[in-house]
Amino acid sequence: MSTISRPRTKHRFRDSRSTAYEFLGDIRVVCPRCTRSAHVLMVTGAPEPEQRPLFAPRRLTCLHCGLTKTKASRHLVFPLGTTRGMTDPYFGHPLLLQTETRHGWLWAYNPQHLTLVRSYVAASLRERAPWYDTGQKMTLVARLPAWVKHAKNRDEVLHAIDRIRTSLVAN
Numbered sequence: 136m137s138t139i140s141r142p143r144t145k146h147r148f149r150d151s152r153s154t155a156y157e158f159l160g161d162i163r164v165v166c167p168r169c170t171r172s173a174h175v176l177m178v179t180g181a182p183e184p185e186q187r188p189l190f191a192p193r194r195l196t197c198l199h200c201g202l203t204k205t206k207a208s209r210h211l212v213f214p215l216g217t218t219r220g221m222t223d224p225y226f227g228h229p230l231l232l233q234t235e236t237r238h239g240w241l242w243a244y245n246p247q248h249l250t251l252v253r254s255y256v257a258a259s260l261r262e263r264a265p266w267y268d269t270g271q272k273m274t275l276v277a278r279l280p281a282w283v284k285h286a287k288n289r290d291e292v293l294h295a296i297d298r299i300r301t302s303l304v305a306n
């Protein structure tokens with residue numbers, strides 16, 4: 136009797152050179168009033184046309200409890216490291232899409248961001264995008280902490296991402 140090993144499918148991942156900043160247009164946060172899912176969106180038609188989108192005023196909107204608040208700030212806060220939960224850079228509210236692992240916190244600004252992180256982690260074959268053709272060195276994938284990229288942590292990280300997805304459906 137012989138054993139048959141299932142052929143491994145090679146998943147290719149090509150870094151689309153997304154930066155985390157590209158996901159700042161729609162951030163999912165925990166509503167400070169009802170603790171369900173709220174959006175932090177760019178205020179459209181905002182004054183000061185010279186403002187870069189990154190610094191455009193943002194509005195927090197919760198469709199569950201009706202909370203809205205607006206903030207214009209040139210001081211954005213991006214906490215470093217993964218030892219604590221992540222907050223949105225505009226209002227400082229906890230991100231909705233995050234979970235703690237024994238290595239640290241895994242987080243995403245919105246579902247598209249989470250999907251990109253998942254496709255990177257799930258891929259067994261990773262192709263690094265050449266940064267020199269855009270001058271964009273700090274792609275999203277390059278900014279992921281080392282423990283997220285380790286193959287030995289892959290299953291654990293994928294399970295954590297699935298937990299985050301579940302919380303998205305629940306909220």
Ligand SMILES: [Zn+2]
Pocket residue numbers: 166167168169170171173197198199200201202
């Ligand atoms: Zn709410």
